[in-house]
Amino acid sequence: MKNQSVEVNFIMEGMRRRKRRWLFVTTLLVILAGVLCCAMLLLGNTIYPIHIVVRSLLGEEISGANFAVNTIRLPRMLAGVFAGFAFGVAGYVFQTMLRNPLANPNILGITSGSSVAAVFCITVLHSSNSVISIAAVIGGLLTVIAMYLLARGGAFSIGRIIIIGIGIQAMLDAVISFLLLKSAQQDIAGAIRWLGGSLNGSKMSELPPLILVVLLFTPVIIIFGKQLSILELGEQMASSLGVSTDRMRIILIVSSVFMIAIATATTGPIAFVSFLAGPIANRLVGVSSSNILPAGLVGVNLVLFADLIGQFAFEYRFPVGVITGLLGAPYLIYLLIRMNRKGEL
Amino acid sequence: MGNTHSFRADKLFSGYDNKTIIQGIDLEIPKNKISVIIGANGCGKSTLLKTVAKLIKPSEGDVTLDGKAINKYPPKQLARILGILPQSPVVPEGITVADLVGRGRFPHQSLFSGWSKKDYEAVEEAMEFMNITEFANHDIDELSGGQRQRVWIAMALAQQTDILLLDEPTTFLDITYQVEILDLLTSLNRKYGTTIVMVLHDINLSARYADYIFALHKGELVAEGKPSDVITTDLVKSIFDLNCVVIQDPISDTPLVIPKGRYHVKS
Numbered sequence: 133m134k135n136q137s138v139e140v141n142f143i144m145e146g147m148r149r150r151k152r153r154w155l156f157v158t159t160l161l162v163i164l165a166g167v168l169c170c171a172m173l174l175l176g177n178t179i180y181p182i183h184i185v186v187r188s189l190l191g192e193e194i195s196g197a198n199f200a201v202n203t204i205r206l207p208r209m210l211a212g213v214f215a216g217f218a219f220g221v222a223g224y225v226f227q228t229m230l231r232n233p234l235a236n237p238n239i240l241g242i243t244s245g246s247s248v249a250a251v252f253c254i255t256v257l258h259s260s261n262s263v264i265s266i267a268a269v270i271g272g273l274l275t276v277i278a279m280y281l282l283a284r285g286g287a288f289s290i291g292r293i294i295i296i297g298i299g300i301q302a303m304l305d306a307v308i309s310f311l312l313l314k315s316a317q318q319d320i321a322g323a324i325r326w327l328g329g330s331l332n333g334s335k336m337s338e339l340p341p342l343i344l345v346v347l348l349f350t351p352v353i354i355i356f357g358k359q360l361s362i363l364e365l366g367e368q369m370a371s372s373l374g375v376s377t378d379r380m381r382i383i384l385i386v387s388s389v390f391m392i393a394i395a396t397a398t399t400g401p402i403a404f405v406s407f408l409a410g411p412i413a414n415r416l417v418g419v420s421s422s423n424i425l426p427a428g429l430v431g432v433n434l435v436l437f438a439d440l441i442g443q444f445a446f447e448y449r450f451p452v453g454v455i456t457g458l459l460g461a462p463y464l465i466y467l468l469i470r471m472n473r474k475g476e477l
Numbered sequence: 478m479g480n481t482h483s484f485r486a487d488k489l490f491s492g493y494d495n496k497t498i499i500q501g502i503d504l505e506i507p508k509n510k511i512s513v514i515i516g517a518n519g520c521g522k523s524t525l526l527k528t529v530a531k532l533i534k535p536s537e538g539d540v541t542l543d544g545k546a547i548n549k550y551p552p553k554q555l556a557r558i559l560g561i562l563p564q565s566p567v568v569p570e571g572i573t574v575a576d577l578v579g580r581g582r583f584p585h586q587s588l589f590s591g592w593s594k595k596d597y598e599a600v601e602e603a604m605e606f607m608n609i610t611e612f613a614n615h616d617i618d619e620l621s622g623g624q625r626q627r628v629w630i631a632m633a634l635a636q637q638t639d640i641l642l643l644d645e646p647t648t649f650l651d652i653t654y655q656v657e658i659l660d661l662l663t664s665l666n667r668k669y670g671t672t673i674v675m676v677l678h679d680i681n682l683s684a685r686y687a688d689y690i691f692a693l694h695k696g697e698l699v700a701e702g703k704p705s706d707v708i709t710t711d712l713v714k715s716i717f718d719l720n721c722v723v724i725q726d727p728i729s730d731t732p733l734v735i736p737k738g739r740y741h742v743k744s
Contacts (some may be wrong), residue, residue, distance in 0.1 A: 143575050143604065144597050146614035150576070231567055355588060361569075362583050368532050368563035373636065374556025374584040419569055420576040 150420035157417045161429035165213070168436035172209035175444060176200055203336070211334035211399055212435045212452070214342045216409075217350070218395035220431020221424055222388035223406025224413065225353060228422075229363050229384060230290050233467055236407045237272075237392045240294065241301030243406070245275025246396040247327060248307050254323045255315035261397075265341045268397035272389045275300060329402035329453025331439050338398055345394045349387040350428070356384060357422035402453045404460020405434050411463075434459070481508060482543055482558060482639055484529075484672070489538035491528040497536060498524045500696035506640070509670040511663065513683040516693035517717050522676045523564070523644055525693065529674070530561040530642045542640075556584035560638035562629055564645050568617050574628050575613040578604055581635030603634035607661060623654030630661065641665075643675040647682070655679070659686045680717075684708050684731045692716055708732040 173185050180188070180197050188197040189206065223236040237243050249271025253259040259267070279300055283292040308327070312320055325332070353360075359380045362370045370377050392406060412434075413426040438455035485505040492498035498521040506512055506529075514522045527533045529540045531547050540547045547555060560581075568577070581603070582596045604610045607627040612620060617628060626646060633641055646662070647655040663686060665671050677683045683690065684704040692700040692707055694716040700707045709732075713721045719736055726733040 143601050143610070143613045146573065146575055147579065147592075147597075150573070231569070358583065358586070358588075362580060364567070364569045365580065366563065366565075366567035368527075368561070369566045371532055371552075372530065372556065372561035372563065373581070374551075374553035376552050414571065419571045420573065 147420070150418055154417050154421060154423075154426070158426050158429065161416075161426060161433060165429055165432045165436065168433060168440065169209055169213065171440055172212065172436060173201055173205050175440070176205060207334040207336045207339060208331045208439070209436070210336075210339055211331050211342070212439055213432050214339070214346050215331075215395040215399040215402065216405060216432040216435030217428040218342070218346050218391035218431070219402060219405040219435070220409030220413070221350060221353060221428040222392040222395075223408075223431070224410035224424060224427035225360065225384050225388040226406075227410045228360055229381065230293060231364055231366075232290060232294060233407070233411050234471075235290065235294050235297070236410070237388070238401070238404060238407050239301065240275075240279065240297030241299075241304050242272050242275050242279075242297075242389060242392060243396055243401040244301045244304035244308065246272040246393040247401055248304050248311070250326065250397055251308055251311050251323050254326065255311055255319040258319070261338050262341065265394055265397040269390060269393040272393035272396070273386070275304070276385060276389055325451070326400040328451045329400040329456070330451035331399055331435075332451060334399070342394050342398045345390050349391050350424075352387050353384060354422075354424050356380060357424050360384060360424070361422045400453060402435060402438075403457035404464070405431050405456050408434060408456075408460050408463060411467075482672070483508070484540075484542050484559075484640060486529055486540045487538055489525075489528060489535050489540065491524060491533050491535040491538075492521075493524075493533070498696050499528060499535075501538070502696075502698045504691060504698060504701065506672060506674055507689045509666070509672055510688040511666050511673045511675075511686060512689040512691060513687035514674070514676045514691045514693060515680055515683050515716075520693045520716070521696040522693050524696075525691075526642055526644050526674065526676050527563075530559070531555070532561065532563070553584045556636065556638070558638055559640045559642070560633045560636045561642045562633045562644065562646060564648065566629055568625075570618075572617055573614055574609060574617060574620070575600065575604070577617060577628060578609075578631045578635050581632040584636060599635045599637055603631040606634060606665070607631040623650050623657065626650060626654070626658060627661070630658070634665065638671075640672045640674070643673070645676050645678060648678060655682060662686075680708070680713070680734050681726070684733065685726060685729045704731050708734065 170182070174180060174182060178196065178200060180201065184194060184197050185201050188194050188201045226236045226240070227233050246268035249267040250264050253264045253267045257263070279293060279297050283289065283296045312323060315323065359375050362373050362375045363377065363380060367377055409427045409431040410423070413423045413430045416430070417423050417426045434456060435452060438459065439452040442450040442452050442455045483505070487503055489499055489502045490497055502525060514525060516522045524533065528535050531540070534548070542550070542555070542558065547559070579596070579600050582599060585596065601610070604613060607630055609624065609627050609631055612624065617625060620628065630646065647658050650658065659682060662673055666673050687704050690701060690704050690707045691698060692712060699716060700712055708723060710721055710723050713719055713723070713734055721737050722735045723732050724735060
């Protein structure tokens with residue numbers, strides 16, 4: 133009996149140690165994100181000291197600082213935080229549910245679906261921002277539905293979903309090129325800037341839908357985090373453990389698509405964030421429990437960090453999507469090489 | 478463990494994509510016994526197991542647990558009575574043994590509850606039973622095939638169900654580990670009275686470890702009963718299309734099938 137309790141402790145100790153690591157890393161990610169947020173507010177053409185920034189944010193009239201901090205830097209920072217979080221969480225959900233790092237909204241064409249809708253709104257309809265957001269969500273959802281229907285047939289197959297998703301992405305990207313070629317000269321610049329993924333020119337008035345969707349769907353996804361970790365064990369195992377797999381997949385996919393589509397509508401598709409955040413979070417935290425929150429936080433850190441680099445590291449200012457693209461592309465190649473070696477492709 | 482569930486299938490038809498494989502099977506799973514489904518490749522053993530496990534929806538007929546159709550149970554409640562170990566479960570990359578076994582506790586946990594003392598005890602007991610406690614904090618990738626299979630069974634044990642279904646739990650394992658797994662399942666059955674139903678490939682190990690045999694041929698149940706009553710030269714000929722001699726297993730006194738091919742037959 134004594135021996136047995138020693139073993140309970142041994143197992144429990146290991147599980148608790150992993151839980152502590154989760155907490156520790158998550159806290160660190162929050163702190164790091166806080167630091168990057170401060171940097172986003174303090175840095176710029178004029179570097180304001182922190183007390184000026186705080187007073188300006190609190191509504192005090194300070195000429196110069198008011199415009200730079202409240203109108204330019206704060207919306208830019210908030211757009212980065214919420215879009216980064218949305219990309220990170222949605223990417224993690226897809227990668228975990230489909231058990232493949234390649235299976236994320238970028239590569240499956242869901243982001244492209246939102247982009248087609250948004251570019252159509254920008255270049256053809258000249259719509260307002262709120263219409264662009266709604267169109268992006270509808271575009272993303274339609275892409276998922278199309279993918280699901282095309283990949284159907286007998287049992288749910290992940291390989292089929294991924295291949296069809298890649299096909300859909302290629303097709304949608306062709307549609308985007310077509311729209312750009314057909315559109316008037318003066319609209320192209322706006323569309324291209326948006327397609328590159330950028331926090332430039334984020335306005336406070338554009339942010340409420342993004343913030344609302346993130347605050348609404350993140351709790352839903354976190355509540356079903358346990359189910360997500362069970363889905364990761366495969367269709368049959370999940371079903372055997374009492375998860376209603378079809379219903380759970382729909383809840384998780386719809387929530388993630390809302391987040392990713394609204395984020396895409398607001399900042400443009402910031403390359404590779406949804407693809408990188410999950411694997412980085414898993415590497416940092418370990419995979420003992422669901423890493424939804426850490427993945428979102430990694431997304432925030434990636435976007436803010438890349439935006440700061442893009443703004444200040446070079447003579448010329450690059451949009452955030454260029455920097456995340458530079459970070460993400462080598463990882464994609466590394467992943468493909470590794471999966472190929474392990475025979476997972 | 479009180480284990481008096483009646484578990485049966487009536488006039489069951491099922492298959493994939495409009496192709497009916499199981500052609501009207503009635504069966505009652507013997508309580509507290511180890512039952513083994515045998516048959517040739519493609520006869521529908523796995524399909525039958527998956528259908529009674531609710532992994533495939535039958536096109537006709539019912540699977541009932543305690544008189545109630547299994548698809549009428551709330552999924553988690555069913556998962557506390559009926560556990561299934563599919564043939565090739567997916568290992569999440571980088572997960573530790575204890576965490577994987579711990580996921581077997583899912584049907585016992587509510588939406589918001591954390592880990593209770595009972596959960597930890599169930600995990601510990603399952604790991605102890607399957608002899609994998611020493612690997613608790615190891616990465617699954619570090620384990621051998623036989624050890625991994627013990628981890629999966631431990632996960633099913635942590636689920637603490639009265640009925641456990643296993644789809645070819647010994648496939649791809651060396652003979653040593655096949656015997657080890659079957660011994661462990663027998664201990665489980667003897668210690669807790671767990672009703673076990675499994676699909677096995679090896680007819681001789683089936684004959685030795687089964688209390689009850691279901692013999693399938695082309696989607697129909699052609700024989701059932703104790704191995705010594707069911708496994709005969711005629712049955713092997715009819716379901717496997719194999720000539721053989723059936724002798725008594727010198728170790729267990731159960732039937733032992735000695736195949737007769739075209740060569741190496743003494744005159």
